Amino acid sequence: MRELRPTLDKSLKDVKGTLVRARDPAYREAKHEVEAFNAAYCAVLDDGDLEDWPEFFTEDGFYNIVSRENFDYGLPVGLVYCEGKNMMRDRALAIAKTSMFGPRYLRHYMTNTRISEIGENGMIRAETNYMLIEVLSELPSGRIHQAGRMQDVFETQDDGRLLLKSRVAIYDTLLVHNALVLPV
Amino acid sequence: MTTLPGSSDCPRCQKEMGIEMDWFKTVKASTVLDEGSVATEVDGLRVALWAVDGEIYATGNICTHAFAYLTDGHVENGCVECPLHQGLFDIRSGKALRAPVSKDLATFAVKQEDGYVWIDVNTPGPKSEASPAVTSAIGTDDRTLVVVGAGQAGAETVIALRKLGFGGRIVMVGAEPHPPYERPSLSKGLLLGKRKLEDALVFEPDQAEELMLDLKLGATVVAIETEDKTITLEGGESLAYDILILATGARPRELECTGSDNTEIHYLRDLGDAERLGGALRNAGKVAIVGGGFIGLELASAARKLGAEVTVIEAQSRLMTRLLPAGPANHLADIARENGVEIELDAHIINVSDKGVGLSDGRVIEADCIIAGIGAVPNDDLAGPAGIRTAERGGIIVDMVSRTNLPGVYAVGDVAVRQDHSDGPMLRMESWQNARLSAERAARHITKLNPGAEDDPWFWSDLFDITVQIFGHVNADMPVVRRDGEEAPVFMAQDAIGRVRCVIDFGDPSALREAKTLMADGQPLAADGSGARNSEEDDMKHQPIESRFVWPTDGLVSVPDWVYTDKEIYDREVERIFHGRTWNYVGLECEVPSPGDFIRSYVGPTPVVVSRDEDGEVHVFENRCSHRAAEFCRELRGNASEFVCPYHEWSYDLKGNLAGVPFRRGANGAGGMPTDFNPADHGLCKLNVARRGGVVFASYSDDVESFEDYLGDEMLKDYDAVFSGRKLKLLGHYRHTIMGNWKLYPENLKDPYHATLLHTFLVTFGLLVAGNKSAMICDPKGRHSTMASAKSDKAVSEDNKKEMRAYRDGMSLSDKRLMDFVPEFDSPWSVTMQVVWPNLIVQREMNTLGVRQIVPNGPNEFTMIWTMFGYEDDDDEMTRHRLRQGNLMGPAGYLGIEDNEAIKFVQDGMLNSTPARHTVQLDPDVPAGTSETLISEAAIRALYQHWREEMGL
Known part of the structure; x- marks a missing residue:
């Protein structure tokens, strides 16, 4: 079973190793793949097509949106907490079909991708900054809804595709504006 | 005013359009148009002709309430106000618009020919609407309603019930042999023989039959069996009821002193009394009246009219010490004296005898007729043994809709003591108006209508040929302004901020109208007692808040926008609610488990620090340095041995005491604090702390009061189910802003109506089904509440589905664990959402637990801080279960999103549209408080009942 406390990324403490790995062709390749993955991921969410969102995860995938405050103190509570792709399907269904919320546009940006580890069987550990812009009918100029970073674990499938085994979104913007209706 | 004799030269009996018409020629049309109103007499009828907007109308000219010519009254906006008691009629339709008049005026058809006004006394005017047939509903309801007591209040209840469409059987039981009559004239016209009983009857001829009222007169009720819902009559007959109205009235308090047993003392309560007393007064030479209240003075007036010498004996140092301020009371005494009445004040009665009344100073007030008017005792004897709550000082306790403590049992009129909520003040009123209004409130409740607007109290007395009227709430201590009208003075009693709360009038209609305008205006009078507050520069801002924010007269069923949007109201909430006599949530003990641990928190909008000291005690103090106000604690949480303000390094211990002031003694003998600076006086602003079950x-x-008393027994039960003493384990926080007024959040949790309508998720996946076991429970004050439900496996019925537009069938969860409920609480409920006023919501949504702290940021926005927790003895799987179920709640929760959005929409509506009111009328059965049904807004009304008291608005 997964540890409740998200672990800190040890590679942050290894600047030299990080810079060396950045030049490693395998890491460059992995970074490229992760970026392509995230571009597709953002496009699906930005499009509002929530029911496709679980398809980025393995069946046993884990997803959590946790505040930096909770993360830093080792507290597990997240805005969204999904154990397994079924819970993600349920969230997609519930939000898409039953939830009432005002119309909005969301735009996701994911940058500063770092590959911290490439493991056995195509496991990739990556960290990426993210920003979410929210545009509401009463706020057409938009605003930053969330800024933070993703801690991801990818699993390479038999056909070569990456899927998320775990994605923990850690947001710095502690005070959520009103509500967070879609995943990040 | 021109009075023309009627009809000697009038041709009669014309046939027009096949209808029998009786046209009479009256006066010149130009006379009516010029004078506005003309009194005339036609075929023995006293008729008033009116000109309204160039049209001429004809009505009866005698007020339907008491004998007065309406043409002597004030006409405005097509209505005439009776000169005697200010009842109001619509001239066009004859409709009775304002108490004390309740019967409509007759109207007559009018035509103009040859410059004269002709009227037809047999044909009503064209605008007269036939009142709807009240009997059409009778038989549609199989309930039986029994009224005990056949006085005015009982009869008014019956009339109101039928008018409002009550279709059940109605039985009225009365001890007197007479049909219901109004009692005011017992001491006036009836006593003097000027009026007959028929003039005072509440029912019009044949009305009892029209109302299908089963009237049992001369019958006395000896017992009420509330278990069997029957009453027993003297003689053993028993009557079953579904609804019971107690209208048993009051009886005169008896004078007890030496000789009172064997001296004839007159009292006045019923027709028999009036007849006996009338006879006695006619033969009396000297009359002694014990008690200088209105009854005493009215009887003094009647006795003087009959030529007797009259002495009024009053134990207090002035008249009506409890009822009226000195000014109007002394004016009344002066009127009595001018009319030849002797008034003995400070007079203590030692004995009564055939000779008269003996006083403590040795004098004897000689009298051949002794009358006592020393108050009334409510006839509540039936209530106590039946389990109906009575007041210590007598009377049956009822709420704002005349309900007693037992379901289906009401009390109206003189016997009822009104108490709007469990620890509110009690008020018993003996007045014609109260009989009527309390009856109407009961009838409205029985027919499931809103309580309706609350009228100010009104009372009148006719004595010494003047009419004294009291409008509004008055007590003896109120400051009074006197205005002298042309004919008589009017007194205006003011509240603490100078608003006119009561008008006491001695018969000057124009002065009265002006005073009532000032009262309705709601503005404080100027220091000199004038109402001149309307100049340009005297801008609204100088008026006290109570005058600018006036709650709608229809009571709790509407909430004005300013409650949610006004900055001044918000500031007063901070002062009176968050900083007032409330307990505010600040944190969980598991957030500060060890000495030196601290967290930042808030009381209302005010930042505080929660700290645990070396002895394990928890302290709460303002996050504001006592030196230069710096908000010194910036970390969300941490551990410290002391708090140091970064600006000048003033330091405080963990209890909030000032520990160190750098350079307090100066440097090199120069500077520093004054020698008398005492650090003990400069600690942080400390708050009182209460802890229960791990919550601070x-x-x-x-x-x-103590936290336990603050919450009350019923609320503690739900609270303790969550905070049972099991040690809490912190799981994390959410923080978010909601663009709405902070009260919309507690309201949301006092609004069970929205749950199945807004939260489709709950319904779709079977968490909440309309009709499953649930409750909306309020504490007696209306501030705290629990919304509770028990999980049901029942599917949604087809009928309920149709009601819930958002219902989506055929969906189910892929991961059912979200809905698992692991029983772990001592409670019949699987879900409780508890509001602990003012800033806490305790969430127990099956197994996901949290507290939500409201931090207001002005009227239009608040921050919500959620602290989610489990218990220390949870295993990993239980913790994960709580986290999984957490998807329901929070800023991204299936339910949380929707509430946040809805609250924002509400505030947007108020901020962007025309200011108006919210409608919270659901469930008139419960005016405010705990309701049996979820289709109810009674808990919201209860909240605002409390809020208004706290806010003084």
Whole structure:
């Protein structure tokens, strides 16, 4: 079973190793793949097509949106907490079909991708900054809804595709504006 | 005013359009148009002709309430006000618009020919609407309603019930042999023989039959069996009821002193009394009246009219010490004296005898007729043994809709003591108006209508040929302004901020109208007692808040926008609620488990620090350095041995005491604090702390009750189910802003109506089904509440589905674990959402637990801080279960999103549209408080009942 406390990324403490790995062709390749993955991921969410969102995860995938405050103190509570792709399907269904919320546009940006580890069987550990812009009918100029970073674990499938085994979104913007209706 | 004799030269009996018409020629049309109103007499009828907007109308000219010519009254906006008691009629339709008049005026058809006004006394005017047939509903309801007591209040209840469409059987039981009559004239016209009983009857001829009222007169009720819902009559007959109205009235308090047993003392309560007393007064030479209240003075007036010498004996140092301020009371005494009445004040009665009344100073007030008018005792004897709650000082306790403590049992009129909520003040009123209004409130409740607007109290007395009227709430201590009208003075009693709360009038209609305008205006009078507050520069801002924010007259069923949007109201909430006599949530003990641990928190909008000292005690103090106000604690949480303000390094211990002031003694003998600077006086602003079950509360108030008393037994039960003593384990926080007024959040949790309508998720996946076991429970004050439901496996019925537009069938969860409920609480409920006023919501949504702290940021926005927790003895799987179920709640929760959005929409609506009112009328059965049904807004009304008291608005 997964540890409740998200672990800190040890590679942050290894600047030299990080810079060396950045030049490693395998890491460059992995970074490229992760970026392509995230571009597709953002496009699906930005499009509002929530029911496709679980398809980025393995069946046993884990997803959590946790505040930096909770993360830093080792507290597990997240805005969204999904154990397994079924819970993600349920969230997609519930939000898409039953939830009432005002119309909005969301735009996701994911940058500063770092590959911290490439493991056995195509496991990739990556960290990426993210920003979410929210545009509401009463706020057409938009605003930053969330800024933070993703801690991801990818699993390479038999056909070569990456899927998320775990994605923990850690947001710095502690005070959520009103509500967070879609995943990040 | 021109009075023309009627009809000697009038041709009669014309046939027009096949209808029998009786046209009479009256006066010149130009006379009516010029004078506005003309009194005339036609075929023995006293008729008033009116000109309204160039049209001429004809009505009866005698007020339907008491004998007065309406043409002597004030006409405005097509209505005439009776000169005697200010009843109001619509001239066009004859409709009775304002108490004390309740019967409509007759109207007559009018035509103009040859410059004269002709009227037809047999044909009503064209605008007269036939009142709807009240009997059409009778038989549609198989309930039986029994009224005990056949006085005015009982009869008014019956009339109101039928008018409002009550279709059940109605039985009225009365001890007197007479049909219901109004009692005011017992001491006036009836006593003097000027009026007959028929003039005072409540029912019009044949009305009892029209109302299908089963009237049992001369019958006395000896017992009420509330278990069997029957009453027993003297003689053994028993009557079953579904609804019971107690209208048993009051009886005169008896004079008890030496000789009172064998001396004839007159009292006045019923027709028999009036007849006996009338006879006695006619033969009396000297009359002694014990008691200088209105009854005493009215009887003094009647006795003087009959030529007797009259002495009024009053034990107090002036008249009506409890009822009226000195000014109007002394004016009344002066009127009595001018009319030849002797008034003995400070007079203590030692004995009564055939000779008269003996006083403590040795004098004897000689009298051949002794009358006592020393108050009334409510006839509540039937209530106590039946389990109906009575007041210590007598009377049956009822709420704002005349309900007693037992379901289906009401009390109206003189016997009822009104108490709007469990610890509110009690008020018993003996007046014609109260008989009527309390009856109407009961009838409205029985027919499931809103309580309706609350009328100010009104009372009148006719004595010494003047009419004294009291409008509004008055007590003896109110400051009074006197205005002298042309004919008589009017007194205006003011509240603490100078608003006119009561008008006491001695018969000057124009002065009265002006005074009532000032009262309705709601503005404080100027210091000189004038109402001149309307100049340009005297801008609204100088008026006290109570005058500018006036709650709608229809009571709790509407809430004005300013409650949610106004900055001044918000500031007063901070002062009176968050900083007032309340306990405010500040944190969980598991957030500060060890000495030196601290967290930042808030009481209302005010930042505080929660700290645990070396002895394990928890302290709460303002996050404001006592030196230069810096908000010194910036970390969300941490551990410290002391708090140091970064600006000048003043330091405080963990209890909030000032520990160190750098350079307090100066440097090199220069500078520093004054020698008398005492650090003990400069600690942080400390709040009182209460803890229960691992939760910390703080209060600015030193005289707030204990937390347990604050919450009350019923609320503690739900609270303790969550905070049972099991050690809490912190799981994390959410923080978010909601663009709405902070009260919309507690309201949301006092609004069970929205749950199945807004939260489709709950319904779709079977968490909440309309009709499953649930409750909306309020504490007696209306501030705290629990919304509770028990999980049901029942599917949604087809009928309920149709009601819930958002219902989506055929969906189910892929991961059912979200809905698992692991029983772990001592409670019949699987879900409780508890509001602990003012800033805490305790969430127990099956197994996901949290507290939500409201931090207001002005009227239009608040921050919500959620602290989610489990218990220390949870295993990993239980913790994960709580986290999984957490998807329901929070800023991204299936339900949380929707509530946040809805609250924002509400505030947007108020901020962007025309200011108006919210409608919270659902479930008139429960005016305010705990309701049996979820289709109810009774808990919201209860909240605003409390809020208004706290806010003084």
